[in-house]
Amino acid sequence: MQPSDYTPQELVWVYPPQHPDLKDEIVKEFNIHPVIAQILVTRNFHSKEEIHQYLYAKLPDLHNPFLLTQMAVAVDRITAAIQRNEGILIYGDNDVDGMTGTALLTEFLLLVGSRVLYYVAKPATPRQQLIVEAKEYALTNGCTLFITVDCGITSATQIAQLKQSGIDVIITDHHEPVHTIPECIAILNPKLPNNPYPNRDLTGVGVAFKLAHALTDRLTAAGLISPTTVDLKSFLDLVTLGIVADTGRLLGENRILVSYGLKQMKETKRIGLLKLFNVSDLDAENISPFTIVSKIAPTQRRKSLLVSSFCWTLSAL
Numbered sequence: 001m002q003p004s005d006y007t008p009q010e011l012v013w014v015y016p017p018q019h020p021d022l023k024d025e026i027v028k029e030f031n032i033h034p035v036i037a038q039i040l041v042t043r044n045f046h047s048k049e050e051i052h053q054y055l056y057a058k059l060p061d062l063h064n065p066f067l068l069t070q071m072a073v074a075v076d077r078i079t080a081a082i083q084r085n086e087g088i089l090i091y092g093d094n095d096v097d098g099m100t101g102t103a104l105l106t107e108f109l110l111l112v113g114s115r116v117l118y119y120v121a122k123p124a125t126p127r128q129q130l131i132v133e134a135k136e137y138a139l140t141n142g143c144t145l146f147i148t149v150d151c152g153i154t155s156a157t158q159i160a161q162l163k164q165s166g167i168d169v170i171i172t173d174h175h176e177p178v179h180t181i182p183e184c185i186a187i188l189n190p191k192l193p194n195n196p197y198p199n200r201d202l203t204g205v206g207v208a209f210k211l212a213h214a215l216t217d218r219l220t221a222a223g224l225i226s227p228t229t230v231d232l233k234s235f236l237d238l239v240t241l242g243i244v245a246d247t248g249r250l251l252g253e254n255r256i257l258v259s260y261g262l263k264q265m266k267e268t269k270r271i272g273l274l275k276l277f278n279v280s281d282l283d284a285e286n287i288s289p290f291t292i293v294s295k296i297a298p299t300q301r302r303k304s305l306l307v308s309s310f311c312w313t314l315s316a317l
Helices: 020-030 034-042 048-056 071-083 096-111 127-140 156-164 204-221 232-245 252-266 271-279 289-296 300-315
Strands: 087-092 115-120 143-149 168-172 186-188
Touching: 020 034, 020 048, 071 143, 071 168, 071 186, 071 204, 087 096, 087 127, 096 115, 096 143, 096 204, 096 232, 115 127, 127 143, 127 156, 143 204, 156 168, 168 204, 186 204, 204 232, 204 252, 232 252, 232 289
Parallel strands: 087 115, 087 143, 143 168, 168 186
Antiparallel strands: none
């Protein structure tokens, strides 16, 4: 039967759950309109504590980055690389999430005094060859530490080739692992089995930000950088762009990052992002998740512009 064959009498409306007592409590507790209160009920918020967290969570409510399994190991290895002036290669996936995470980690490591390069996969390259190409780039440029962004968890064979070439690898990713987990120095992924990290919905740039957060804490505590060397909030424009473009769920920690990141995006001084807003016919003051999804992220043309914009940003450092 086609939809046009239905009569009004045959249509069945499925109404959202009605919990009038909870709705009234929400209205009184948060002084919000009853329609908004009903939306919260409909979206399965069951307590005032959950709603308070949703509406009013702040940056200090972000989870401890060391809850990610193997974070301490990753931080130790990167700290050693910084102290020994080793070459570090940041290798990112070529979508928005991967490119923003690559820009974030590269900029961060430059700020803390690392010898760091970045490599973004070429779209036309066969997937099985991507990390192999980056390996040659790492060897040519004397990089002994290889950090993936938004990729690597399904690349056990390619990671093994890096290891055989004497390159240590740290994987940062958010995709579901497959049967064979790569053997490397550390894997940062909220979807790893038995991982206690509370937010499985981090995207690739979110994991990269968590690594930068953990490194900032460690380097500051060790006296290797000043507390004023790194302002983590300055990276939240990149984090927001990656999370929204990758359709990360805007709940919990992701919602906090995007909430603050939209404010940071309106104040951004990144030449690359400002150029990107310009070619997308956007005013930085009017950036929203909708405009990111509808104007910045979707097309192949935008993807090439994103690559260029982040190269401009990084080359200006």
